[in-house]
Amino acid sequence: MTAEDYLKAGRLSDALQSLQQAVRGNAADPKLRVFLFQLFCALGEWERAVNQLNVLASLGPETKMLAHVFQPVIQCELFRDKVFTGEHTPIIFGEPEEWMGLLIQANEMAAKGKYDAAAKVREQAFEAAPASPGTLDGKPFEWIADADMRLGPMLEVVMEGHYYWVPFCRIQRIHIEAPTDLRDLIWVPAQFVWVNGGEASGHIPTRYPHTEKSSDDQLRLARKTEWTERDGLSIGLGQRILATNDGEHPVLECRMIDLAPAT
Structure with a gap:
């Protein structure tokens, strides 16, 4: 099964394992990197998601724009987490x-x-x-x-x-x-x-x-x-x-x- 198949089946850990293997085989493929960024977000692996955005920012103008949009969105998600633990005020x-x-x-x-x-x-x-x-x-x-x-x-x-x-x-x-x-x-x-x-x-x-x-x-x-x-x-x-x-x-x-x- 491919990472897409595992995702459709709702198996995030298996999708991640399959996708990481695919990325190792083609590290410069922007589509694989975008998928990996999104999968890390679904799993709440925010630091790893930001790392993927940093890679995507260097792969071309389209993926650079994606990184520009979602780097602050992830920072907002981290802030949001602390709002609901009472540490920050919205x-x-x-x-x-x-x-x-x-x-x-x-x-x-x-x-x-x-x-x-x-x-x-x-x-x-x-x-x-x-x-x-x-x-x-x-x-x-x-x-x-x-x-x-x-x-x-x-x-x-x-x-x-x-x-x-x-x-x-x-x-x-x-x-x-x-x-x-x-x-x-x-x-x-x-x-x-x-x-x-x-x-x-x-x-x-x-x-x-x-x-x-x-x-x-x-x-x-x-x-x-x-x-x-x-x-x-x-x-x-x-x-x-x-x-x-x-x-x-x-x-x-x-x-x-x-x-x-x-x-």
């Missing part, structure tokens, strides 16, 4: 409001195991956060949130070399691209229109924090989502789920989200 997109600070405070409490106190602060944040009505692929909803209660009315976004928590109420439109490559299962490309009319391109982390540390390759490949309940707090692993009053929506199946201005 950057809020736009002017911070009180409920946003409460949500960050609740995340820090939960990271320290103070789930009861975190739940009370999180409840205050959720009550104060504005509902964001709109449509998801043409289907109307009254509100939208991340199904992971650590985030709720916030969307994780990586753009311009920074990791943000973006309130849904500050977004006018999200266009999520259909996944075409392995790296899209880790960070799915998206275009954003903000409520002030500004536009930006970036990535939405496809997987919930620390998924790469799981031993389940189906989670690491964003082929499923699992939930852990801790004192009323739902913590996700695997593919991100967006929740509306109409149900749950895996992020890789969403394409266009239009949001009405907050009233």
Whole structure:
């Protein structure tokens, strides 16, 4: 079996072993190096992924651009890891409001195991956060949130070399691209229109924090989502789920989200 075959079968370690053998036989093949970079990302081998990007930067202009895009994305992933262990504070997109600070405070409490106190602060944040009505692929909803209660009315976004928590109420439109490559299962490309009319391109982390540390390759490949309940707090692993009053929506199946201005 080839590395591609092992990947389709959801066997990441076997895919890595097969691919490394192929790279040893043709070390200058940029396609093999790109595949190896993406596989290291799926496995959470961030240092080795950066090493592959450094090699790719020297192989030609196209792979140099790939390295230019994803070197800061990986640094954001390392920063993100520490946000969910309570060691770093996320950057809020736009002017911070009180409920946003409460949500960050609740995340820090939960990271320290103070789930009861975190739940009370999180409840205050959720009550104060504005509902964001709109449509998801043409289907109307009254509100939208991340199904992971650590985030709720916030969307994780990586753009311009920074990791943000973006309130849904500050977004006018999200266009999520259909996944075409392995790296899209880790960070799915998206275009954003903000409520002030500004536009930006970036990535939405496809997987919930620390998924790469799981031993389940189906989670690491964003082929499923699992939930852990801790004192009323739902913590996700695997593919991100967006929740509306109409149900749950895996992020890789969403394409266009239009949001009405907050009233």
